[in-house]
Amino acid sequence: MQVGIIGLQSSGKTTLFNALTGQMASVGDFASGKEANKAMVKVPDPRLKRLAEIFEPDKITHAEVQYIDIAGMTGGASTEKSEAAYVAAIRLVDELAQVVRVFENDSVPHPEGSIDPVRDIDSANSELIFNDLIVADNNVNRLEKSMRVAKSDENKKRWELLRRSCEALEADTFLGDIDFTSDELKMLSGYGFLTLKPQLYILNIGESQIADCQLPEKLEEHLKPRKSSAVAICAKIAMEIAQLDEEDRDEFRSTLGIKSSALDTVITESYRLLGQISFLTGGEKEVRAWTIKKGASAQEAAGAIHSDFQRGFIKAEIVSYDELDKSGSWSDAKKGGKLRLEGKDYTVKDGDVILFRFNV
Ligand SMILES: Nc1nc2c(ncn2[C@@H]2O[C@H](COP(=O)(O)OP(=O)(O)OP(=O)(O)O)[C@@H](O)[C@H]2O)c(=O)[nH]1
Ligand SMILES: [Mg+2]
Incomplete structure (x- = not known):
């Protein structure tokens, strides 16, 4: 931007x-x-x-x-x-x-x-x-x-x-x-x-x-x-x-x-x-904020990271930042039922922490 x-x-x-x-x-x-x-x-x-x-x-x-x-x-x-x-x-x-x-x-x-x-x-x-x-x-x-x-x-x-x-x-x-x-x-x-x-x-x-x-x-x-x-x-x-x-x-x-x-x-x-929001990704290698247009779908958000992610999109594992903050870890968020599985049409929200599953 x-x-x-x-x-x-x-x-x-x-x-x-x-x-x-x-x-x-x-x-x-x-x-x-x-x-x-x-x-x-x-x-x-x-x-x-x-x-x-x-x-x-x-x-x-x-x-x-x-x-x-x-x-x-x-x-x-x-x-x-x-x-x-x-x-x-x-x-x-x-x-x-x-x-x-x-x-x-x-x-x-x-x-x-x-x-x-x-x-x-x-x-x-x-x-x-x-x-x-x-x-x-x-x-x-x-x-x-x-x-x-x-x-x-x-x-x-x-x-x-x-x-x-x-x-x-x-x-x-x-x-x-x-x-x-x-x-x-x-x-x-x-x-x-x-x-x-x-x-x-x-x-x-x-x-x-x-x-x-x-x-x-x-x-x-x-x-x-x-x-x-x-x-x-x-x-x-x-x-x-x-x-x-x-x-x-x-x-x-x-x-x-x-x-x-x-x-x-x-x-x-x-x-x-500009109608922009941020979603977040986290892992051992990198924690990162990405900018997308408000209203963007999970598949479009995947495209902000890499076109392969968008093309080969399967699903997105998502937890809101607030829930992840409270849970303290990805696995605890999962255990607590805070992790959601979303499809390509899901509308991404500001602060969503997302793990994309894709296949290329
Ligand atoms: N007192 C005061 N002076 C300011 C403020 N902002 C800028 N100035 C002063 O105004 C002068 C011009 O500031 P610049 O930032 O160079 O202005 P500019 O718009 O970039 O100017 P050009 O590039 O020449 O068009 C400088 O001497 C600044 O210190 C402010 O908030 N208060
Ligand atoms: Mg100037």
Whole structure:
């Protein structure tokens, strides 16, 4: 899973990137046109630690998320080249995290001269809409050309769908706000539309706002489209905490009244927005968390591990994490009747610990 960190100039993107990844990419200097910062992050999951006590494996493998800090959305200060590279990079991600400046800091000038989160969200979102409109419009034109030579039902359907998308975008509507059918979504999936991606707004609040962060009502109502949600984080403090030794982090957080780490907050919300859940596997070799779409079947979950598991799927032995935790071992869970045998159509739940039986 890839999350692209976007937002206006000096909103705190790189600071947030460092907070999430523990890296020390340089912040503060105008970074437009530079290479994107990229890092893989282990998804925190306390269940793995407990599973390791139970299975005593050689290694523990966390699910991973890649964060990409993409410089370039600058409200006018970018070059055409950096703009193109920027858009190409964000078309590939699964989800957008838009950093919105709420913090006041006189030594960091705001490109528009004042702090106004609603205006900034509007401005960043219009860039997304504008870029999608170009793509939709170009493809409408291309289809019209090819339909002059050969008319096909498929092309006609596609043309109508893209026309409808253009109209929506022209009316400032995110494509994610339109009730497309699953067939239509499939047809649209190849274009990398930015406004179709789930978006997490990260309100970058100041140090003095941590304890009592009331988001302005206007902002709440503004947090659309539907496939979006928002969290408030002080990126600067979160970055400082991420640089501390692990054992000091919790203490520092509780002194400041911060409930959970920036990474926990962002990842939990990212998973929820994307409709992702984790299932777990355990054995002598490895204890591991895997990411799948909510609603995935046991057979699809098997495919997340290996295509052989999916093809040769026979059945899945499943115990919920909570039951396994209580039982203390796989065999005790079995003795206690907590182990279930499920077929390929079983819908996997978050925290299911699964042993796949397969035959290839
Ligand atoms: N006071 C305060 N300053 C912050 C906060 N977050 C970021 N800053 C400061 O704002 C400046 C810009 O932060 P960056 O993380 O470089 O912002 P950016 O969005 O990556 O900027 P560009 O890549 O240049 O577009 C830095 O000096 C940060 O220290 C915050 O929560 N509070
Ligand atoms: Mg930056």
